[in-house]
Amino acid sequence: MAYRxxxxxxxxxxxxxxxxxxxxxxxxxxxxxxxxxxAHPAPYPYADTAATVSRTxxxxxxxxxxVPYVDGDNVHVSSGDVSGHGxxxxxxxxxxxxxxxxxxxxxxxxxxxxxxxxGSKYVxxxxxxxxxxxxxxxxxxxxxxxxxxxxVVKIGAGASAYTKTLNLPCRNG
Amino acid sequence: xxxxxxxxxxxxxxxxxxxxxxxxxxxxTSPGNGTECSIRLSxxxxxxxxxxVSDERGWTSTATLETLSVVHAVGNIDTAxxxxxxxxxxxxxxxxxxxxxxxxxxxxxxxxxxxxxxxxVVLVVRRSDHxxxxxx
Numbered sequence: 001m002a003y004r005x006x007x008x009x010x011x012x013x014x015x016x017x018x019x020x021x022x023x024x025x026x027x028x029x030x031x032x033x034x035x036x037x038x039a040h041p042a043p044y045p046y047a048d049t050a051a052t053v054s055r056t057x058x059x060x061x062x063x064x065x066x067v068p069y070v071d072g073d074n075v076h077v078s079s080g081d082v083s084g085h086g087x088x089x090x091x092x093x094x095x096x097x098x099x100x101x102x103x104x105x106x107x108x109x110x111x112x113x114x115x116x117x118x119g120s121k122y123v124x125x126x127x128x129x130x131x132x133x134x135x136x137x138x139x140x141x142x143x144x145x146x147x148x149x150x151x152v153v154k155i156g157a158g159a160s161a162y163t164k165t166l167n168l169p170c171r172n173g
Numbered sequence: 174x175x176x177x178x179x180x181x182x183x184x185x186x187x188x189x190x191x192x193x194x195x196x197x198x199x200x201x202t203s204p205g206n207g208t209e210c211s212i213r214l215s216x217x218x219x220x221x222x223x224x225x226v227s228d229e230r231g232w233t234s235t236a237t238l239e240t241l242s243v244v245h246a247v248g249n250i251d252t253a254x255x256x257x258x259x260x261x262x263x264x265x266x267x268x269x270x271x272x273x274x275x276x277x278x279x280x281x282x283x284x285x286x287x288x289x290x291x292x293x294v295v296l297v298v299r300r301s302d303h304x305x306x307x308x309x
Contacts, residue, residue: 069245073253074231083257089236089245127252129259136257163233164209 039110041173044146047165066093066156071127072102072163075147082170083136084163086119086151087127097122098155100133106172107146107165116172139170191275191282193217194226194266194292198250200238201299207235212250214266216275216287224278226271230254238298247294266292 069089075082086102101120105113119135135149144167152160195215203209214227232253236245256267268284275282 069234069236071232071234071236071249071252074229074233076229078257081257085252085255087252089234089248091236091240127248129252129255129263132252132255134257159235161205161207161233161235164203164231 039108039112041106041145041171042109043144043167044107044165047146047167067091068093068125068153068155068159070151070153070159070161072149072151072161074164075104075149075166075168077139077168077170081136081138082147082168082172083134084149085132085134086149087123087132088125088153090125093125093156095125097124098153101152102133102135103150104135104137105148105150108173113148137172139172141171142169143171144169145171145173190219191216191280191287191290192219193290194287196250196254196292196294198246198294198296199299200246200296202238203233206237207233208238208241209233210246210249212253214254214271216271216280218280224275224280226274227267243296246296250294
């Protein structure tokens with residue numbers, strides 16, 4: 001990837017992050033069945049602040065097993081779809097390919113997250129257009145609903161992370 | 174959107190060359206103790222003004238703010254800004270969308286012009302303890 005970056009500047013700004021974090025509630029449980037009940041897609045009350053990161057290090061994973069960093073972009077609307085991408089960074093892992101899987105979830109009014117689609121790709125670490133897994137699904141309406149993805153990286157001990165929850169002018173329900 | 178950074182009106186129809194594209198990456202610790210980043214992409218104009226052309230993108234990482242490298246953070250910003258069809262077009266930014274939003278702000282430009290301007294990234298670390306820091 002060729003960059004035309006002339007410089008990278010680093011600044012520091014103090015903020016109210018702790019206050020924001022204190023307002024964040026835990027995510028509702030995910031629902032496996034996307035067809036049951038009359039619930040409908042809905043905005044999420046804690047959107048924009050409810051990024052949840054989890055690590056799935058197995059309890060018996062040897063210390064020697066590497067732990068990758070899991071990365072994912074904010075879900076966004078593009079060409080009538082909602083889409084997201086996942087990739088990984090080495091951390092303690094070798095510079096080799098592994099499988100990145102990304103699951104797309106939409107929030108419903110019955111307080112559940114419902115799976116909508118899955119994408120997967122066998123990629124090197126570092127991201128970029130050639131090294132990211134993508135997932136998307138079409139928007140059937142523009143009434144706001146909440147979306148997020150779960151990114152799972154298989155290498156070493158494995159790891160996963162939910163991306164930031166965002167209310168978008170898109171629903172698929 | 175688009176948002177002009179100062180209060181002076183933009184002269185509609187006036188050609189205002191874009192001299193630089195700048196991605197501002199606002200980093201902070203996520204509620205899960207990883208890192209999250211909100212990205213604002215701005216067009217810097219030759220009269221000193223700045224027009225925001227994208228603020229919808231961002232990323233989340235399991236890397237903590239303390240372990241996140243500059244290369245990692247900047248790489249994630251570049252990846253998060255890629256168009257969805259970058260795999261087939263090799264385009265690094267959504268230049269057509271940016272040109273459209275600039276035109277809405279009265280800035281006359283086109284995709285070719287935007288491709289040719291320098292691009293840089295500024296990282297801003299937002300800390301909850303109100304202490305500035307020099308690096309990540």
